[in-house]
Amino acid sequence: MSDLRYVYAVCSPLGAPLGADLAGVGGAAPRTVHHAGLTAMVSDVPADQFSESxxxxxxENLDWLAETARAHDTVIAALAKVTSPVPLRLATVFRDDSGVRAMLETEADRLRASLTRIHERVEWGVKVYVEEEQAEPTAAPRGGSGAADHGGRSRLSGSSLATGSGRDYLRRRRAERAGRDEVWRRAETFAQRLHDQLSLHADETRLHAPQSPELTRAAGRNVLNAAYLVHRSASDAFAEQVDARKDEQPGLRVELTGPWAAYSFSRQPEERSDTTQPSAGDTP
Structure with a gap:
């Protein structure tokens, strides 16, 4: 069974090849397929591992998925150093070079529009987290020891102590909730102002859903998860804008990632449904 074609990204024709030691999915060296003034970066991959079935x-194999995603991103990152590619979805596979050319032909107008929009631009990611402190647990009210003593006076004294402790406990709980609410209001206000400021220095923005700490294992609660399309010449100034705000609010953490290929701003070609392309389906 002949090899299939794994496609990483589409770009304008390259002025020079990528590094000879660059390894892609399965350790295969990436190469180019040209058509209609477009270039697809591909690797030959074994059919028994990359067929549709x-x-x-x-x-469904998380280890395989993580390894493939790393190799996929490595090739796109290398490509992003020399051009502005349109990244394709993870595990986009075609039967042969003819299938890749057919995709380039079918999607040529849309791909050219994407390449024009992201030309000489990169993606920066900015996240804001509320750094949750490990507070001492609020103790529940305990009944007075007099309740166990003999004599009505001791029991009455114990009951009064329990009532007072209960009121104190509820007051502390209300104060804690009010404090948390204030932290969230402050975080959301800061995140919105930061996003508004950074948007002035970006050509396009994308607001992604806040990330779950259970999935990312990042410390704190994510209140801003945004992507910004920035011209390469403005990237240093953009990063400086973020750095200047990092320590502005105690208890909030600002993270800057990038520059990346324009993942959030590149509409990807629809995968063909005919027999020339084993489709991986939607993947993360």
Missing amino acids: ALRRHL
Whole structure:
């Protein structure tokens, strides 16, 4: 069974090849397929691992998925250093070079529009987290020891102590909730102002859903998860804008990532449904 074609990204024709030691998915060296004034970066991959049925199995294997995603991103990152590519979805596979050319032909107008929009631009990511402190747990009210003593006076004294402790406990709980609410209001206000400021220095922005700490294992609660399309010549100034705000609010953490290929701003080609392309389906 002949090899299939794994496609990483589409770009304008390159002025020079990528590094000879660059390894892609499965350790295969990436190469180019040209058509209609466009260039697809591809690797030859074994059909028994990347056919449609094999991909269905592999995409349920988290280790395989993570390894493939790393190799996929490595090639796109290398490409982003020399051009502005349109990244394709993870595990986009075609039967042969003809299938890749057919995709370039079909999607040529849309791909050219994307390449024009992201030309000489990169993606920066900015996240804001509320750094949650490990507070001492609020103790629940305890009954007075007099309740166990003999004599009505001791029991009455114990009851009064329990009532007082209960009121103190509820007051502390209300104060804690009010404090948390204030922290969230302050975080949301800061995040909105930061986003508004950074948007002035970006050509386009994308607001992604806040990330779950259970999935990312990042400390704190994510209140801003945004992407910004920035011209390469403005990237240093953009990063300086973020750095200047990092320590502005105690208890809030600002993270800057990038520059990346324009993942959030590149509409990806629709995968063909005919027999020339084993489709991986939607993947993260």
